[in-house]
Amino acid sequence: MNDIQKLHELILNSRRTVFFGGAGVSTESGIPDFRSTGGLYSLRYKYPPEQIISHSFYIDQPEEFFRFYRDKMLAPAAQPNPAHTKLAQMEKAGLLSAVITQNIDGLHQLAGSKNVLELHGSVHRNYCEACGKFYSLEDIMSMPLVPLCECGGRIKPDVVLYEEPLNQNTVQCAVRQIAEAQLLIIGGTSLAVYPAAGLINYFEGSDIVIINASPTSADRRASLLIAGRIGEVLGSIKI
Numbered sequence: 001m002n003d004i005q006k007l008h009e010l011i012l013n014s015r016r017t018v019f020f021g022g023a024g025v026s027t028e029s030g031i032p033d034f035r036s037t038g039g040l041y042s043l044r045y046k047y048p049p050e051q052i053i054s055h056s057f058y059i060d061q062p063e064e065f066f067r068f069y070r071d072k073m074l075a076p077a078a079q080p081n082p083a084h085t086k087l088a089q090m091e092k093a094g095l096l097s098a099v100i101t102q103n104i105d106g107l108h109q110l111a112g113s114k115n116v117l118e119l120h121g122s123v124h125r126n127y128c129e130a131c132g133k134f135y136s137l138e139d140i141m142s143m144p145l146v147p148l149c150e151c152g153g154r155i156k157p158d159v160v161l162y163e164e165p166l167n168q169n170t171v172q173c174a175v176r177q178i179a180e181a182q183l184l185i186i187g188g189t190s191l192a193v194y195p196a197a198g199l200i201n202y203f204e205g206s207d208i209v210i211i212n213a214s215p216t217s218a219d220r221r222a223s224l225l226i227a228g229r230i231g232e233v234l235g236s237i238k239i
């Protein structure tokens with residue numbers, strides 16, 4: 001049996017399956033991740049990306065923050081790839097309980113996934129820091145570099161920046177999903193960003209599958225390890 005057949009069997013035999021993913025899920029949609037060659041961390045900026053997308057930098061240097069954010073973190077034309085599509089099909093077929101993602105691009109929902117837990121928020125939600133008014137990504141795209149509300153307040157993307165806490169409700173839902181899963185599929189993530197990466201430690205089920213282009217710290221815990229492109233791998237499962 002090859003790895004794709006093994007994965008297929010594990011999914012069909014699992015009572016409850018959860019997917020945990022990151023930026024690598026969207027690279028085949030043309031959105032760069034952080035840590036691959038060619039990822040955002042390999043590019044040279046005036047400041048390191050970790051510093052630019054931190055809360056203090058957002059407060060102190062909003063123009064520089066939004067320049068990077070708009071150039072590198074928004075991809076309004078990106079479309080779901082076969083990984084997003086297959087996960088949505090699995091949910092529809094009753095074979096997937098939840099997608100837990102570190103991504104902020106909204107591509108899982110665009111592919112049709114309903115139960116998506118966004119640990120790091122979404123570029124599609126933006127709020128005025130003064131009056132709380134909601135703005136869509138389209139609204140932000142048509143605004144000046146630092147987006148301002150009609151009340152004059154600054155509009156902040158609902159994205160978790162470094163130094164900011166995760167939404168506790170989302171974390172609790174993710175922990176519950178992982179703790180109750182029998183099969184946990186992890187893919188497209190370096191598992192280097194905490195606390196998100198630590199959530200997989202709540203898994204008490206029987207099998208972990210890892211589908212990733214490069215090694216991760218959880219590889220030794222996997223009963224099935226597939227080194228490859230997640231769109232190609234998930235796309236080739238017949239569900």
Ligand code: NAD
Nearest residue numbers: 022023024033034035103104105188189190213214229230
């Ligand atoms: P990361 O950049 O640290 O790691 C990505 C991992 O995915 C790497 O191990 C890489 O080898 C692997 N990978 C890349 N392309 C792949 C593919 N096609 N198939 C399988 N594996 C592939 O990303 P991370 O672990 O998600 O953590 C970094 C942070 O990046 C997250 O907090 C996330 O919010 C943020 N981020 C999100 C997006 C997005 O929303 N699309 C893009 C960039 C960064």
